[in-house]
Amino acid sequence: MQSEQPKDFDFSRTEDQKQPEVLPEAAKDVLIDKAPGDANLENERMLESGEEQRETIVKQIQAEGEAVMFRLLQAFEKITGREHYPEPLRRALLLPKDQTVDIETYRKQKEEDFLSWALGSVNEAAYGTISLGARKAIEGILKASAEFTKKLAEFSDKAAKRFADAKTLYGIKEKSVDK
């Protein structure tokens, strides 16, 4: 609601109303936080970039873990020979008898996490006709892989938490929790 002003009211500031030379501390904080292109914005960008790099690093390590499993499957193929390749494994890979192992083919044929799929394939092979000792070796592979996945997730979560703590410390609000 507008209050009535006298027609001859002087809207210009009087001397004592002009901008004070020294801002109160609280007002300073508000002005600094809201100023575009200031250090706060730069900090936010830096943390966002760090988060992106965290995801990239985790993906790289995960991909290298997948490559380890892939090489394992290749080794199995090489050792057993294509003709004697364990049939359950071949079936799981949808691998024709004259086709060699190809990671891209795997990924296209199996639209799921490669590592989980590879483990499932190895597991299926292991519970076919092989000996108890070989089965134990496969179980060791499964365990090692599960630990790898679990620990990588833990390291990733730990780094994410450190970024979240840094955001809190710098007074930066989370934009989304989807990442």
Added chain:
Amino acid sequence: MQNDDLKDNVKQILDDLKSEGDKLLKEFEEKIEDHKKQFIDELSKSSNSQSE
């Protein structure tokens, strides 16, 4: 808190993650290699016992 401090902080978080990840991967590779050898040895044993 200075901007440089945050820069160092971000770098440290990423360095730690990379270091932990590399170590984890190395251990994983070693374990898989051990189990692979074990698996192959077992296959050889089975193969030999079948041929005998």
